[in-house]
Amino acid sequence: MKFDVRRDFDERLLQVEASDLHRFLTGPTVFDLRRNGVQPFFVSTLLHGNETSGWDAVRRFIADTSDASIVLFIGNVRAAAQAMRHLPDEVDFNRIWRQQPWRDDLNDLLERYQPWCGIDIHNNSGPNPHYSVITDQHESTLALASIFSNRVIFTHHTLDILAHAISPHCPSLTVETGTVDDLQSAQRAYDLLTRLNEIRRVPMSPKHELEAYETIGIVKVEHENGSLENFPQFDETLKESSFSTLAAGSPFVNCLPSGWRVSVLDPAHSLDLTDEFFEFRERRAFLKREIVMSMFTHTPILALQDCVCYFLTSTSLARG
Ligand SMILES: [Zn+2]
Numbered sequence: 001m002k003f004d005v006r007r008d009f010d011e012r013l014l015q016v017e018a019s020d021l022h023r024f025l026t027g028p029t030v031f032d033l034r035r036n037g038v039q040p041f042f043v044s045t046l047l048h049g050n051e052t053s054g055w056d057a058v059r060r061f062i063a064d065t066s067d068a069s070i071v072l073f074i075g076n077v078r079a080a081a082q083a084m085r086h087l088p089d090e091v092d093f094n095r096i097w098r099q100q101p102w103r104d105d106l107n108d109l110l111e112r113y114q115p116w117c118g119i120d121i122h123n124n125s126g127p128n129p130h131y132s133v134i135t136d137q138h139e140s141t142l143a144l145a146s147i148f149s150n151r152v153i154f155t156h157h158t159l160d161i162l163a164h165a166i167s168p169h170c171p172s173l174t175v176e177t178g179t180v181d182d183l184q185s186a187q188r189a190y191d192l193l194t195r196l197n198e199i200r201r202v203p204m205s206p207k208h209e210l211e212a213y214e215t216i217g218i219v220k221v222e223h224e225n226g227s228l229e230n231f232p233q234f235d236e237t238l239k240e241s242s243f244s245t246l247a248a249g250s251p252f253v254n255c256l257p258s259g260w261r262v263s264v265l266d267p268a269h270s271l272d273l274t275d276e277f278f279e280f281r282e283r284r285a286f287l288k289r290e291i292v293m294s295m296f297t298h299t300p301i302l303a304l305q306d307c308v309c310y311f312l313t314s315t316s317l318a319r320g
Contacts, residue, residue: 003073003105004029014059018052022077028093030109031072033062038069041196042115042170044162045072047093047122049079049086053177054121057189061197068197071113085305092305094120094174097165106162110169116201117144118172120163121189123180125297125306128242130188133174135164137317139205140171146206147199148175148192151243153294153312155215157268171202176295210317213243213292217264217273217311221303230257231300234308238296243312245292252278253285264311277311 009031013024034040045054055074062068075093079086086092096102110118124130131151134141145152166172175192178185221232233255246252253262262285263274278285296309 002101003109005032005109006030007032009033009062014063016059018046018049018055018077018080019083020081021046021055021074022081025074025077027077029074029077031070031074032113033068033070033072034113035067035069038067039116039200040069040071040113042071042073042110042113042118042166042172043121043193044119045074045121046077046080047075047120047162049076049081050083050180051085051121051123052080052180053123053182053185054189055080056186057121057177057193060186060190061193065194065197070193070197071109071115085302094122094162095160097162098160103165106165107169110166115170117170117196118163118166119192119196120161120166120172120174122174122176123185124176124178124242124295125299125302126239126242126295126309127179128176128294130178130185131176131294133161133163133176135161135167135172138171140202141167141173142206142210142317143203144171145173146208146210147195147203148173148188150208151211151213152317153213153215153310154315154317155267157215157266212315212317213294213312214315215267215310216291216313217277218267218269219308219311220263220265221308222261222263224259224261227259228300228304230260231303232256232260232262234296234298238293238309239298242294242296243292245290246287248287248289250287251284252287256280256283256285262308 131149132145133153163172163174177188235251264277292312294310
């Protein structure tokens with residue numbers, strides 16, 4: 001997969017909704033929008049086709065900012081046309097960046113353009129406060145994260161995400177801006193881009209203390225035959241409980257129909273931690289231990305394509 005690299009940004013794109021981009025772009029597309037002599041920053045959006053706030057922010061930023069110097073990557077326009085994270089026959093565009101040819105193509109791109117930071121813009125699939133995901137604890141990464149939010153999630157294992165693949169080249173973040181139907185989500189991304197364009201380099205240190213969490217588990221749901229029927233009933237309170245502490249004994253699944261399985265994997269996807277986190281009684285599941293939860297989704301297709309939620313723990317950052 002070679003990216004389609006374009007030097008010119010068709011002004012008509014500024015008016016085009018994410019769902020219509022496929023009429024103009026044939027696939028993953030890079031816009032080289034550097035200004036002479038100004039080191040660019042890298043920004044990507046629509047790796048997940050249903051997460052459109054990033055595109056709305058980027059096109060407004062381009063329209064408003066005559067001195068912008070960016071390299072823009074637009075991911076999955078085919079999935080955006082269907083308002084899906086990814087199409088059933090496709091890979092997840094934010095889970096491929098240690099694989100070829102994606103890895104080499106990205107490295108070539110970053111070596112050519114030398115961005116000073118990288119930002120990958122996403123929406124949350126459930127009501128979460130906005131936050132960044134970071135994959136290292138370098139001072140520069142924390143400083144960059146502090147521009148967007150005081151909340152960060154650190155993850156050792158990265159599931160081949162784009163921001164991790166960028167991080168050897170420059171400080172990088174995945175930003176989760178809020179849900180797609182929240183107008184503030186695009187505004188938050190826009191404000192970040194505007195701020196980055198003003199500062200043009202990574203700050204020396206975080207501008208405030210960061211509230212940090214570490215991923216300790218990924219909650220998966222699946223049916224033994226791949227069915228979507230009779231989706232399990234998760235506890236109603238969960239969707240409003242992001243970044244809340246859930247006590248040991250809290251109900252998590254209120255009805256687990258036959259054929260369905262809810263499990264917990266470690267962040268590297270190599271260990272099954274289900275027994276450490278869940279106790280199953282009469283088709284229900286209860287938490288065995290206290291956790292903080294993020295990114296919970298009730299939407300079956302999103303839960304199946306990615307995960308139900310993440311289990312987190314509060315952590316202090318090493319800063320080094
Ligand atoms: Zn996403």
